[in-house]
Amino acid sequence: MQMQIKNFDDLELAKKVGLTELYPDKPKILVGMATCGLAAGAQRVYDLLHKKAQQAHWDGVVEKTGCIGFCYKEPLVDAVFPGNPRITYETVTPEIAESLWMEMAAGKIPENHVMARLDVDDMILDGGPRKFYKGKLTGFLAKTPRYEELDFIKLQRHIAMRNCGFIDPDNLLHYVARGGYFPLYTALTAMSPEEVINAVTTAGLRGRGGGGFPTGVKWASCRKAKGWPKYVLCNADEGDPGAYMDRSLIEGDPHAILEGMLIGAYAIGSNEGYIYVRAEYPLAVKTLQRAILAAREAGLLGENILGSGFSFDIKLNLGGGAFVCGESTALMASIEGKPGEPRAKYVHTVDKGLRNRPSNLNNVETWANVPVIIGKGADWYREIGTEGSKGTKIFSLVGQVKNVGLVEVPMGVTIKDLVMQVGGGVPESREFKAIQIGGPSGGCIPKEHWDLPIDFDSLWEAGAIMGSGGMIVMDNSTCMVDVAKFFLDFLIDESCGKCIPCRLGLKRMREILEEFSTGKGSLADLDELESLSEAVKDGSLCALGGSAPNPVLTTLRYFRKEYEAHILEHRCPAAVCKALITYSINPETCNGCTACAAECPQDAITGEKKQPHTLDPSLCIKCGACFEVCKFGAVAVA
Amino acid sequence: MITFSINGQEYEGQEGWTILDVARWNGIEIPTLCHHGAVEPYGACRLCAVEVDDGRRSRVVISCMYPIKAGIKVQTHSPRVLNVRRWIVQLLLDESPEAPQIKELARSLGVTPSRFQKTGVDFACHLCGLCVRTCQEVVGVQALTFGNRGLRKEITSPFRTASKDCLGCGSCVYVCPTGAMEQLFSRVAG
Ligand SMILES: Cc1cc2nc3c(=O)[nH]c(=O)nc-3n(C[C@H](O)[C@H](O)[C@H](O)COP(=O)(O)O)c2cc1C
Ligand code: SF4
Ligand code: SF4
Ligand code: FES
Numbered sequence: 164m165q166m167q168i169k170n171f172d173d174l175e176l177a178k179k180v181g182l183t184e185l186y187p188d189k190p191k192i193l194v195g196m197a198t199c200g201l202a203a204g205a206q207r208v209y210d211l212l213h214k215k216a217q218q219a220h221w222d223g224v225v226e227k228t229g230c231i232g233f234c235y236k237e238p239l240v241d242a243v244f245p246g247n248p249r250i251t252y253e254t255v256t257p258e259i260a261e262s263l264w265m266e267m268a269a270g271k272i273p274e275n276h277v278m279a280r281l282d283v284d285d286m287i288l289d290g291g292p293r294k295f296y297k298g299k300l301t302g303f304l305a306k307t308p309r310y311e312e313l314d315f316i317k318l319q320r321h322i323a324m325r326n327c328g329f330i331d332p333d334n335l336l337h338y339v340a341r342g343g344y345f346p347l348y349t350a351l352t353a354m355s356p357e358e359v360i361n362a363v364t365t366a367g368l369r370g371r372g373g374g375g376f377p378t379g380v381k382w383a384s385c386r387k388a389k390g391w392p393k394y395v396l397c398n399a400d401e402g403d404p405g406a407y408m409d410r411s412l413i414e415g416d417p418h419a420i421l422e423g424m425l426i427g428a429y430a431i432g433s434n435e436g437y438i439y440v441r442a443e444y445p446l447a448v449k450t451l452q453r454a455i456l457a458a459r460e461a462g463l464l465g466e467n468i469l470g471s472g473f474s475f476d477i478k479l480n481l482g483g484g485a486f487v488c489g490e491s492t493a494l495m496a497s498i499e500g501k502p503g504e505p506r507a508k509y510v511h512t513v514d515k516g517l518r519n520r521p522s523n524l525n526n527v528e529t530w531a532n533v534p535v536i537i538g539k540g541a542d543w544y545r546e547i548g549t550e551g552s553k554g555t556k557i558f559s560l561v562g563q564v565k566n567v568g569l570v571e572v573p574m575g576v577t578i579k580d581l582v583m584q585v586g587g588g589v590p591e592s593r594e595f596k597a598i599q600i601g602g603p604s605g606g607c608i609p610k611e612h613w614d615l616p617i618d619f620d621s622l623w624e625a626g627a628i629m630g631s632g633g634m635i636v637m638d639n640s641t642c643m644v645d646v647a648k649f650f651l652d653f654l655i656d657e658s659c660g661k662c663i664p665c666r667l668g669l670k671r672m673r674e675i676l677e678e679f680s681t682g683k684g685s686l687a688d689l690d691e692l693e694s695l696s697e698a699v700k701d702g703s704l705c706a707l708g709g710s711a712p713n714p715v716l717t718t719l720r721y722f723r724k725e726y727e728a729h730i731l732e733h734r735c736p737a738a739v740c741k742a743l744i745t746y747s748i749n750p751e752t753c754n755g756c757t758a759c760a761a762e763c764p765q766d767a768i769t770g771e772k773k774q775p776h777t778l779d780p781s782l783c784i785k786c787g788a789c790f791e792v793c794k795f796g797a798v799a800v801a
Numbered sequence: 802m803i804t805f806s807i808n809g810q811e812y813e814g815q816e817g818w819t820i821l822d823v824a825r826w827n828g829i830e831i832p833t834l835c836h837h838g839a840v841e842p843y844g845a846c847r848l849c850a851v852e853v854d855d856g857r858r859s860r861v862v863i864s865c866m867y868p869i870k871a872g873i874k875v876q877t878h879s880p881r882v883l884n885v886r887r888w889i890v891q892l893l894l895d896e897s898p899e900a901p902q903i904k905e906l907a908r909s910l911g912v913t914p915s916r917f918q919k920t921g922v923d924f925a926c927h928l929c930g931l932c933v934r935t936c937q938e939v940v941g942v943q944a945l946t947f948g949n950r951g952l953r954k955e956i957t958s959p960f961r962t963a964s965k966d967c968l969g970c971g972s973c974v975y976v977c978p979t980g981a982m983e984q985l986f987s988r989v990a991g
Contacts, residue, residue, distance in 0.1 A: 485950070502947070507844045507866045660928065660954030662845050664885065667892040670952060674917055698888035701861040701881055702847045 166336070168461045170470050174339065174348055177461075181340025185330065186243070186293075190223040190267065192216075193241040195328060197230035197414040198407070198446050199568075203237035208260045212240075215264045223267075229415020231328030233315065234568035236278060239328075244272055248295045248304060253278035272304070279316075280307040287325055288342025288538045314584050315566050320547065322555045323371075323531040324571045327415030332450050335457040338418040344463060346538035350426045351471035354537075356386065359430035363533065365541035367553030372398050372489075372526030373601070373630045374706070375552070375619035378533075381523060385431045385513040388521035393433040395424055395475075396517065396524040398494060399440035399447070402486035403602035404653065406633035408557040409527035411569055413440070413447040416531065417454035421464070421477065423530030426537055428475045431523050436477040439494050443484050451479055486603075486657035490705050491516075491524050493659070504659050505705035526631070528557055548574035552618035556629065562599075562636035563589050572617075579613040582636055593638035597721070601630025603650045603657075604710035606717035607643065626717040628710060642739035643722040644729055648676050650714040658707060665708030668699040672715060679726060680740040682733035689726060693719060738800045741785040746800050748789075750775035753797035759789035807875045820864035820875055821849055831877055832886065832906060834893075834978060835929035836865040840938045843930045848906075850885045852876040861885060887912055894918070897925035900979045926956055926981035932973035942966040944989060945973060956985055963991020 168177050194200070194209040213225045233239060236253040240260065243249045250272055252263060259276055266273040283292040299305070310316050321327070330337035338344070350359050364379025385393060397420060401409040413420065424436050440448055455477055458464040466474045480498050482488050488503035495517040497503035516522025532554055536544045548554050552574035558581070561567050565587035572581065578598055582588065589595050597607045600617070606627030608615060615621050619629050637646065651673045660666045675692050678684040696712035703709045719726060728734045735743040748759070748768070753775040760768040760776060767783045770776030778789070778798075790798040802813045807820070807829055814823040819842070824831050834846035842865045849864045854874040861881055876882060887910050893900075894907045895918040907913070919925070928947070933956065936945045944967035948957040958964035967990045974982045 504950075507863065509862065509867050656951060658951045660949075660951045662847050663889050663892060663927065664847055666928075666952065666954070667896065668888060671892060671895075671917060694884055695888055697881070698885045702850055702885035702889065704844055704847070 166461060168339075168344070168463055168469070171348060171352075174344060174469070177336055177339040178342075178345075181334075181336030181338070184334065185337050185340045186245075187224060188245055190245065190270075191243040192223065192225045192267065193228045193243065193328075194225070195230055195237060195239040195241075196227040197327075197411055198444075199230050199234040199411070200237045200239065201446070203254075204256065205238040207257050208238050208240060208255050211257050211260050212264055215261075215268070219268055221268060226331050228330060229327040229332050230411045230569060232319070232321075232324065232569040232571070233278070233566075235566055239278070241328075242267060242272055243295075246296050247272060248280040248282050248300065248307075249284075250280050250304075250307065251278045251310075252276045274303045277303070277307050279310045279313055280304060281310045284329065286341055287322065288345065288535060289340075290342075314587060315568070315570070318572050318576055318580055318585055319570055320555050320573050321571050322535055322547070323412060323419070323528050323557055324415065324569070325535070326419060327411065330416065332415055332417055333453050333457070335418060335454070335461060335463075338416070342538060343418055343534065344422055346534040347422050347425050347429075347463070348469055350429055350537050351469055351473055356430045356432060359426060359537065360386065362541045363430070363536055366536040366544040367541075367548070367551075368529065368532055368536060368544070369552060369619060370526055371528035371532075371556065371629075371632070372524075373628065375629055378525060378529055381513060381525070382427060382430050384511065385433075385521050385523040388514045390514070390519075390521045392435050392520055393431055394517045394520060394522040395428040395431060395433045395436040396494070396498075396522055397424055397436070397438040397527060397530055398489060398491070398524055399438055399444075399451075399527045400482050400489035400494060401441060401444075401527075401631065402484070402489045402657070403631050403633045405561050405635065406559045406602060406631050408559055408569055408632050410441075410444050410447050412527050412531050412557070413444070414450050417450050418458065419531040419534060420451075420527055421454060421458055423525075423533035424477060425463070425468070425475055426533050427523065427525065427530065429473050431521075433523070434474050434476070436475060437480050437498055437517070438477060439480045439482050439488075439498060441484055442481040448479065448481065455479065485659070486653075487659045487705070487707050490707060492705070494524065495522060504661050505707070507704065528632075549616060549618045551620045556617070556632055558632045558634045560586050560634050560636065562634075563593065563638040563640075564636040565590065574618045575616040577614050577616055578608060581617065581634070582613065586636060589636060589638040593640065595636065596639045596641055597637045597643070597646075599627075599635040599637065599646070599650075599714070600633075601628035601713070602633040603653045604628070604707065604713050605630045605633065606713045607637070607646060607721065608717070609721040611721075626713060626720055628713065640737060640739075642680075642735055642737035643718040643725045644676060644680050644735070645737075645739045647715045647718045648673065648680065651676065651711070654707065654711045658711075662702070662704040662708060664699045664702035665704070665711065668695060668702070669708070669711055671695060672699070672712065676715070679729045680735070681742040682729065684730050686727070686730060688730070689719065689723075744785060744800055745780055746778055746783055746785060746787070746789060746798060747780070748776050748778050749797045749799055750777075751797075752795050754795060756795070758792045758794070759798060762788040762792045764788065803869050803871050805869055805871060805873045805875065808877055809874075814869045818869050820851055820853070820862075820867050820869055823869060824864060824877065829877060831864050832909075833865060834902075834906075834927065835931060837931055837935075837976060839976075840931065840934035842866045843934060846889065846927065846929055848886060848889050850882050852879040852882050883910075886910060891915060893927060896927070897922050897979065899923040900925070902978050924980035924984065926985070927979055928954055928956065929978060931976045931978065932956060932982050935972050935976045940968065940970055940972050942968060944968075956982075958989045964989050967991065
């Protein structure tokens with residue numbers, strides 16, 4: 164693949180070749196091999212299919228691709244047979260893969276384990292939809308649900324994730340085949356840097372790394388800033404536990420990020436870029452390394468790109484994994500080889516950032532949106548989303564929800580739609596209680612507010628933040644005091660310790676919460692907790708401390724009664740806080756099966772076989788083992 | 802000259818000055834802990850917090866690092882500022898109830914030890930970093946450094962052994978506002 168892309172003709176040729184690889188005249192099997200797929204066993208599935216195809220001298224292609232979002236149905240395998248819709252198979256074990264293979268080798272599209280079919284590939288950057296087949300579908304194909312009909316997909320719109328699950332991320336030509344690097348060509352040859360900045364500003368793109376700062380405004384300030392060289396940086400630190408949208412974008416479509424950075428660098432006037440990526444993301448790191456090499460070989464990074472005279476190159480920087488290293492000034496310190504500690508930003512990093520030079524930092528997802536804005540135009544992009552928040556946002560939907568995965572939805576989708584439709588609701592017999600939006604320092608929004616549209620400003624008003632897009636769904640088995648403790652613990656662990664409000668203030672907040680969950684404390688402590696939260700928010704150096712009280716403040720705001728129950732009644736309504744709950748056995752329903760007594764690590768439960776058992780509360784350590792094991796609902800917790 | 806207001810009164814300062822510079826020049830009291838004229842500001846204690854209204858929004862910033870700008874309105878004792886300051890002093894006091902400087906600060910702000918106060922610690926290090934900065938910037942060696950992070954953050958010598966670079970000059974002990982360096986000194990100097 165030593166193809167040089169030096170001008171428009173080269174780009175066209177690359178696209179042509181890429182298309183024949185992307186959609187060849189022969190059957191193709193795709194295996195989703197991002198980290199989520201691999202975790203579910205995709206490597207074995209891929210190896211098996213690959214080996215079988217080789218042994219059979221199969222006239223078809225077995226290929227890897229990124230994550231399309233259905234993490235709860237991984238491993239996913241797709242069959243793309245020429246003239247037919249693309250069919251997706253779910254939870255494919257090696258055994259299932261083997262049976263699928265038998266049929267596919269015989270030229271048949273398998274009918275079992277089908278999840279959905281895709282009729283058109285919308286190829287947003289390449290002039291529009293490409294239908295997979297002509298005429299009418301018959302048989303099982305006609306009966307298979309279309310992607311767009313799935314609840315999980317219906318509300319989604321893949322813009323940043325446009326290529327994830329479609330291309331082989333290591334194949335530059337695949338990226339070009341779907342319209343990639345054409346926007347770069349447009350920017351370099353038909354637009355001035357100012358026009359590029361204007362487009363991004365007009366499009367209304369706001370930073371996806373958490374703050375929601377208008378991207379075009381940031382670029383314009385950096386362009387204006389005096390100093391040389393200027394740096395363009397990509398934040399791929401992604402330290403939120405449970406959030407992995409950036410990882411998935413990198414693993415599924417690395418060139419989208421490179422192209423975004425190239426366009427940004429041209430607009431800002433920079434020739435040097437860095438991607439700061441978590442070292443704990445080995446596949447993402449490798450994928451980026453390969454993409455950068457491929458882009459360099461093709462001439463898309465380096466000197467005189469696409470014959471425009473513009474030069475730019477990108478270095479990778481591996482992050483040490485501390486959450487706070489994702490903060491802009493800490494990230495820059497870390498690239499400089501200093502401890503990853505934040506510093507005051509009264510002089511902005513666009514003026515004095517990395518090595519005291521003008522530096523523009525954007526998040527992975529922000530960068531991935533840029534080529535689309537240039538390729539489709541700002542007006543096209545503006546149509547998506549809400550007044551103040553344009554475009555889409557990727558969320559990682561986790562917690563007590565049926566469909567766990569990555570979802571990219573237009574800004575403005577309501578919490579309710581996201582949880583109940585996209586997420587498929589909470590597990591049976593449970594009830595949706597709240598959703599934590601924005602990662603560990605986001606906010607908990609209760610069911611009463613589930614009509615809230617998800618956009619930067621609505622979330623901010625509700626006390627939450629967009630953050631990086633982590634979403635944790637909680638049902639009624641969750642105690643909100645416990646939730647506040649949980650997130651504080653994470654943040655206390657991740658605080659760099661430089662400034663006092665964060666280092667000591669969070670610890671004190673945690674101490675007060677601990678009192679609540681052991682039935683101590685008074686109502687006055689709620690006010691204390693609130694004023695301390697404000698002090699930490701106002702007084703902390705960086706946004707880690709500045710947003711760390713959010714989980715406490717929002718749970719206080721929306722679940723005050725639950726706090727009061729702990730304090731006034733020494734009761735944990737969700738029966739989670741150990742010090743406040745007691746286990747007992749209901750003699751009416753206990754039939755003496757002895758299961759609980761066998762399970763109890765404390766021997767706190769006694770009783771004759773077939774006779775009601777009794778539980779000695781003085782021995783009980785409240786581990787809940789009896790509750791879990793009793794099949795007759797005879798163990799009560801209150 | 803840059804003109805702006807502090808507590809409703811107009812003041813002037815030069816480009817590059819901080820709010821604290823102008824306040825001190827004019828005798829306006831703002832408490833500080835990690836600031837010292839001889840070394841670069843570090844912005845860790847946050848005690849010097851003030852509220853700044855720049856015409857767009859009002860927010861709490863630290864006066865020892867915030868460069869003055871024309872037209873800003875600075876409040877040194879607004880409710881938000883006092884809340885931040887009181888809590889910092891409360892937290893420090895509970896960490897080391899006997900440290901003279903903290904006791905004095907607490908007295909001036911009406912803060913008393915809380916039920917969370919530590920016992921058995923007289924002079925806890927508050928990680929203001931004055932010793933580290935003095936060692937580097939004034940003495941010109943690097944015998945001191947920060948180790949660890951979060952609640953385990955500490956002042957130590959590089960590689961945690963008696964420092965080869967230490968001249969034994971005692972500048973760190975002299976500059977330390979809490980008395981903690983006195984106890985750390987023997988470990989660092991060897
Ligand atoms: C504690 C902390 C952690 C952060 N972690 C990340 C991160 O992992 N990824 C990221 O893109 N931004 C992170 N940010 C936000 C960055 O500081 C910065 O605002 C962002 O990268 C700017 O890019 P954007 O404008 O495209 O959003 C973090 C901020 C804080 C305070
Ligand atoms: S707010 Fe927390 S993480 Fe940020 S500088 Fe202060 S101690 Fe470090
Ligand atoms: S030892 Fe003293 S001077 Fe050094 S950081 Fe601690 S309190 Fe500050
Ligand atoms: S004196 Fe300003 S932060 Fe410490």
